[in-house]
Amino acid sequence: MTSDPRPVVAFLSHSAALSGAELLVSRVTAACTRLTPVVVLGEHGPLEEVLAGAGVHCEVLPLDASVRDHSVGTTTGTVGNVRSTVRTTSALAELLRAMGTRVVYTHSAKAHVYGGLAGRLVGIPVVAHVHDIVGASGSSRANAALLHTALRLLPRTVIANSRTTARSLGRLRRPAAVIGCPTAVPATTPPRTSDPFTLGMVGRLTPWKGQDVVLRAFAAARSAGLDPSARLRLIGAPLFGDDALFERELGVLAAELRIADVVDFRGHSSDVEAEMAACDVVVHASTRPEPFGQVVVEAMALGRPVIAADAGGPAEVITDGEDGLLVPPGDVDALASAMVRLATDREARGRLAENGRRSVTRYELAHVVGQIEDVLLAAAR
Structure with a gap:
C-alpha cells in the first residue's frame, strides 16, 4: 500500500453484515480511482467476501461484544463499556498509523465514536458518513445525545445521505455535505416477459x-x-x-x-x-x-x-x-x-x-x- 501514491483512506464500520451502509462501502471502495481504500471492520462476516471479490483490501479489528452488539441502540455498546471503547480506540490508532492512513472515514454510529476518537488521537482527519437518522423513533435519547456530541467534536467533515438525515444531526461545526447513495443505471432495462402482474x-x-x-x-x-x-x-x-x-x-x-x-x-x-x-x-x-x-x-x-x-x-x-x-x-x-x-x-x-x-x-x-x-x-x- 505504501508504494501507491494515492492517499490511504480507512473506511470504518463495526459491522460486517450486508446491510445498507456496508453495501455502500463495498460499492464505493471498488469504484474509487483517486485514493487507496482500506476497509477496517469490527467483526468477521459476509462483507469480507464481497470486498475480496472486488479486490478491496480489508482488515478486521475484532471488537468486544459490548461494542459490536447489533441488538442494542446505535451506540449503547460504547456507553455501557467505556473500557472496551478505550481498548478499541488504542488498537485502531496503532493500525491506522501502521497503514499510513491519511483520512479516517467512518460509516456506522459506533465507528463514528471509536473511529473518530482514534483519528483525533493520532492526528488523522476524520470524515463521518451518516447513513441513519439520529434520534429516530425507538432509539435511545442518551445514545442520540452522545452521537450528536461525537459528530460535532470529532470529524472534520460530515456527509449525510439525505437532507432528512442532515436535519437530524444537530449543530455541527460546518454544514453536512449531502450525498445520496450510489446505484448502477444499466444501459437498457431488463424486460418483464412473464405473467401474472x-x-x-x-x-x-x-x-x-x-x-x-x-x-x-x-x-x-x-x-x-x-x-x-x-x-x-x-x-x-x-x-x-x-x-x-x-x-x-x-x-x-x-x-x-x-x-x-x-x-x-x-x-x-x-x-x-x-x-x-x-x-x-x-x-x-x-x-x-x-x-x-x-x-x-x-x-x-x-x-x-x-x-x-x-x-x-x-x-x-x-x-x-x-x-x-x-x-x-x-x-x-x-x-x-x-x-x-x-x-x-x-x-x-x-x-x-x-x-x-x-x-x-x-x-x-x-x-x-x-x-x-x-x-x-x-x-x-
Whole structure:
C-alpha cells in the first residue's frame, strides 16, 4: 500500500453484515480511482467476501461484544463499556498509523465514536458518513445525545445521505455535505416477459419496514379490483433482534388475509436486481422516515415504477406523479389504491418508469463516488 501514491483512506464500520451502509462501502471502495481504500471492520462476516471479490483490501479489528452488539441502540455498546471503547480506540490508532492512513472515514454510529476518537488521537482527519437518522423513533435519547456530541467534536467533515438525515444531526461545526447513495443505471432495462402482474418489495424483514402494511394493502387491492392472479413478492430476511418473530407473524397475517397462495416470501437474495426485474411495480412502505431508501433508486434505475412512503429520503428522490407515486406512511387504503392504479394503467407505469430512469441518473455510481472522493481528498489535504 505504501508504494501507491494515492492517499490511504480507512473506511470504518463495526459491522460486517450486508446491510445498507456496508453495501455502500463495498460499492464505493471498488469504484474509487483517486485514493487507496482500506476497509477496517469490527467483526468477521459476509462483507469480507464481497470486498475480496472486488479486490478491496480489508482488515478486521475484532471488537468486544459490548461494542459490536447489533441488538442494542446505535451506540449503547460504547456507553455501557467505556473500557472496551478505550481498548478499541488504542488498537485502531496503532493500525491506522501502521497503514499510513491519511483520512479516517467512518460509516456506522459506533465507528463514528471509536473511529473518530482514534483519528483525533493520532492526528488523522476524520470524515463521518451518516447513513441513519439520529434520534429516530425507538432509539435511545442518551445514545442520540452522545452521537450528536461525537459528530460535532470529532470529524472534520460530515456527509449525510439525505437532507432528512442532515436535519437530524444537530449543530455541527460546518454544514453536512449531502450525498445520496450510489446505484448502477444499466444501459437498457431488463424486460418483464412473464405473467401474472407482480408487485415486489425488497428490504429487511422488520416491523418499521412495513411488510405488514404491504400485505394488508395487497389484500385490500384485491378487494378493490386488482386481478386475483396478481402476485406479491417479499424479498428480504430477518437480521437482528426480534426480526425472526416478525417474519413468522407475516406468514400468519398472509394466511389470515387469505392471500398466502399469491404471496411469495423470497428470503434473502444475493441478486436483488434479478428479483426486482421480475416485478412490474416495486413498493416501499417504511412506517417511519427512511434515511435514504436505496431500494427506491435501484428500482427506478431498472425501469420499474415505484410506490413509496411520502417521508424521509424517498420523498426527496421521487416527485409524486412524475417519476413515482408517494403515499402517506402506513396508509393501507392509499397504498392499495396506488397498487390498483398502476396495475390497471400500463401507460402510467411506462411513463413513471421512463421518468424515473431519467431522474435517477443523478445517483449513478461514478458521479456519487466522485463527490465522495472530492470530500475525502479535501480532508487529506
